[in-house]
Amino acid sequence: MKESSAAGLDYAGGKVNSLFIKMFVPTLFGLIFNALITIADGVFVGQGVGPNGIAAVNIIAPLFMVVTGSGLMFGIGASVIAGIAIAQGDSRRACVNMTQGCVFSAVLITVLVLGLFFFREETARLFGCSDELMDGAIDYLTWLIPGMFFLIFECIGMMVIRLDGSPKFAMYCNIIPAVFNVFLDYYLVFPCGMGVKGAAIATSASISVGAVMVFVYFTRFSYVLKFMWSGRGFFVNTWRQICIGSSAFVTEAAMSVMMLTGNYMFMKYYGETGVAAFSIACYLFPLMFMMSNAVAQSAQPIISYNYGAQARDRVMAAFRLSVRVAALCGLSVFLVISLFADGVVALFIDPSCSAGQLAVYGLPIYASCAVLFAVNIAFIGYYQSIEKSFMAMLFTLMRGAVVLVPMFYVLPVFFPGWGIWAAIPLSEAVTLTAICMTYFYGVMKRRMKLCRDSSSGGRCS
Numbered sequence: 001m002k003e004s005s006a007a008g009l010d011y012a013g014g015k016v017n018s019l020f021i022k023m024f025v026p027t028l029f030g031l032i033f034n035a036l037i038t039i040a041d042g043v044f045v046g047q048g049v050g051p052n053g054i055a056a057v058n059i060i061a062p063l064f065m066v067v068t069g070s071g072l073m074f075g076i077g078a079s080v081i082a083g084i085a086i087a088q089g090d091s092r093r094a095c096v097n098m099t100q101g102c103v104f105s106a107v108l109i110t111v112l113v114l115g116l117f118f119f120r121e122e123t124a125r126l127f128g129c130s131d132e133l134m135d136g137a138i139d140y141l142t143w144l145i146p147g148m149f150f151l152i153f154e155c156i157g158m159m160v161i162r163l164d165g166s167p168k169f170a171m172y173c174n175i176i177p178a179v180f181n182v183f184l185d186y187y188l189v190f191p192c193g194m195g196v197k198g199a200a201i202a203t204s205a206s207i208s209v210g211a212v213m214v215f216v217y218f219t220r221f222s223y224v225l226k227f228m229w230s231g232r233g234f235f236v237n238t239w240r241q242i243c244i245g246s247s248a249f250v251t252e253a254a255m256s257v258m259m260l261t262g263n264y265m266f267m268k269y270y271g272e273t274g275v276a277a278f279s280i281a282c283y284l285f286p287l288m289f290m291m292s293n294a295v296a297q298s299a300q301p302i303i304s305y306n307y308g309a310q311a312r313d314r315v316m317a318a319f320r321l322s323v324r325v326a327a328l329c330g331l332s333v334f335l336v337i338s339l340f341a342d343g344v345v346a347l348f349i350d351p352s353c354s355a356g357q358l359a360v361y362g363l364p365i366y367a368s369c370a371v372l373f374a375v376n377i378a379f380i381g382y383y384q385s386i387e388k389s390f391m392a393m394l395f396t397l398m399r400g401a402v403v404l405v406p407m408f409y410v411l412p413v414f415f416p417g418w419g420i421w422a423a424i425p426l427s428e429a430v431t432l433t434a435i436c437m438t439y440f441y442g443v444m445k446r447r448m449k450l451c452r453d454s455s456s457g458g459r460c461s
Contacts, residue, residue, distance in 0.1 A: 011305035012087070016317040023298035024325065026167040030158070030174035031290035031297075037181045037206055038064070041199040042283040046348035048189040049136070051276035051355045053196050054348060056136030058279035059129045059263060060144065062256030063116070067148045069252025070108065071155025074101040076248045076300070076384055077241025079159040082225060083301050084308030086163075095228035097237050098160055102153065103229070104238040109152045113145050128263045132272060139197040147204030150211035157214030163301045164225045166217070173213045181206035243389045250393060251380070254400020255285060258424060261408045265420060269412060276355035280348050281366045281421075288333050292374040295326040296381025303385035315386065322378045330374030337367035362421035372428035373399075379435045391438070399431035 011019065038061070046054040078101040082094035116123055124137040154173065161170040181202050188198025218227055242249075259282050266274030299322035306314040337344060341363040345351045351360055376399055383392040404427040411419030411426070 011083075011302055012309060012311070016302060016314055017321060019302050020298055020318060020321055020325075023162060023167050023301065024294060026171035027162060027298050028291065028294040030167075030171035031294045032287065033171075033178035034158075034174040035286040035290040036178045037203060038286050039283050040178075040182050040185045041203055042279065043347050044185040044189040045196055045199050046280075049195050051349050051353065052133060052272060053136055054279045054283075055272055055275040056129070056133040057140050057196055057199065058259065058275060058282055059124060059127050059133060059137045060141045061282060062127060062259045063123070063141070064144065064148070064151075065252045065256040065259070067109065067112070067151050068155055069249040069256075070105065071152040072159070072252060073245035073249035074105050074152075074238075074241055075156040075159030075245065077101065077243070077245035078156065079163045079301065080244050080304045080385060080387065081237075081241060082160065083163050083304035086224060087305045087308035091224050092228065094224070095226050096230045096232075097241065098156075098225055099227050099229050100234050100237050101241050102156060102227075104234075105152050105156060109149050113149050116141065116148075117145055127260060128267060130267070130272065133275075136196045139195070140200045143197055143200035144204060147200075147207040150204075150208045154207060154210040154214055157211070157217065159297065159300075160225055161214070161217055161222075162297060165223050166221070167298075169213075169217055169221070173210045173217075176213065177206040177210040180209055244384060244387060246389060246393055248384065250396040250400060251289075251377070254396060254404070255289065257401050258282075258285070258404060261405050262423075265408050265412065269420065270358065273355045274358065276349065277358035277362065280345060280359045281363060283348065284337060284344070284363075284367075288330070288370050288373055289377070291329045291333060292326055292377035293381075295322050295329060295374070296377050296384075298322070299378070300381055300385045303382060307386045319378075319382045322381065323375060326374040326378035327371055330371035333370040333374075334367045337370070338364035362418070365418050365421040366424060368422075369425035369428045372425065372432050376428060376432050376435060379439065395431055395435050398434060399427055403427040403430045 041057060042054055045057055078098045081097045085091070085094040085097070120138055120141050121134070124134060124141065127137075129137045154177075158170050158173060161167075161173070184202035184205060185199055188194045188202055192198055194201070218225065262278050262282070263275055266278040270277070299318045302318040303315050306312075306318070341360050342351050344363060345356050345359045349356050349359075351357065376395065380392045380395055383389070383395075404423060407423035407427050408420065411423050413419070415422070
């Protein structure tokens with residue numbers, strides 16, 4: 001209990017609504033600015049290079065999602081385990097778990113970036129790059145690779161810093177790199193004329209700034225969680241982190257699958273023009289994800305701490321609040337994108353060009369996924385926080401691959417035009433239906449068990 005209070009956030013006794021707001025506001029702003037790092041690349045490349053530039057960047061973007069997912073996987077896994085350990089009065093175990101996750105991540109990302117560097121053209125081909133887009137895709141990948149190394153540590157830090165009771169510092173770790181990225185993007189793309197290469201350099205440099213801020217926090221400013229190495233139980237602990245946070249990785253990997261499959265299908269039906277139009281939707285998706293993820297991440301430390309303390313009423317209060325806020329955020333995103341589609345497209349490319357016209361037509365259909373996606377992420381975050389990793393993984397796979405990929409292939413055949421844009425919303429709708437059925441079945445099962453265990457003549461009171 002002392003550790004939680006020392007950090008300035010009383011997870012055990014504070015009002016759930018107040019705790020959530022204290023976490024949510026800085027987390028939301030921080031993650032939105034984090035999404036702006038990716039969006040800024042699209043805006044400056046689209047305006048400075050054109051549709052082919054933005055399409056080339058979108059070919060490589062799935063790799064960025066995979067690395068982000070790896071960081072979130074270890075970040076969520078470490079923060080859930082650490083939150084439970086702190087609730088049980090074992091801060092040393094929390095520190096060791098966090099450190100082990102960082103060390104394992106360092107080895108993992110080193111192997112990945114080396115492989116990407118030596119097989120850049122093969123990677124671009126694998127992700128569906130055409131000859132026309134190859135030069136831009138190779139330029140972007142080459143200079144994005146250094147940023148991928150730092151990105152995984154930035155993602156881990158964001159999650160654990162919030163648990164440590166410093167959501168505002170975590171917000172600054174997002175805002176400062178994002179602002180730096182915008183200025184550097186402009187300078188390298190326009191005055192320097194470096195095109196997609198300049199955008200990649202700006203992204204890598206800004207991510208490294210955030211990673212350095214994370215490292216400084218844990219060495220100088222943290223309340224409870226500090227770097228503390230022990231090799232004892234290294235593989236067991238990191239495997240547990242992977243199991244708990246795996247759905248976060250699959251969520252990001254699912255975004256990669258969405259982008260990869262979408263790129264293939266839009267290339268098939270519309271060529272490079274289609275990929276450019278779909279790229280705008282892909283640049284907006286991280287914004288949807290970050291808003292939804294802000295809700296899940298804000299509820300996560302409250303839920304995991306009280307789950308460790310066996311305070312079920314507080315767990316459910318935080319969960320229900322997260323679902324309501326997620327739905328509101330999703331509705332806001334849907335309204336903005338659908339009502340101002342022309343203006344949104346104009347940020348990236350000329351709405352009157354063929355790619356722009358296709359994007360203006362498709363974005364309102366695509367944006368209908370926002371509410372469904374946000375609520376799905378809130379449920380998945382809840383299952384992660386109470387260590388039900390299988391459920392979180394199952395629903396993440398459903399929405400990200402099992403349902404989505406067939407939708408992309410089938411809908412355009414039966415519904416030419418709008419069908420390809422509706423693949424993502426319909427996959428989210430199918431997943432949410434399955435989640436709700438599973439959740440309410442679990443609720444009814446628990447109530448029936450309480451009835452059977454009741455001492456009031458076998459009847460529920």
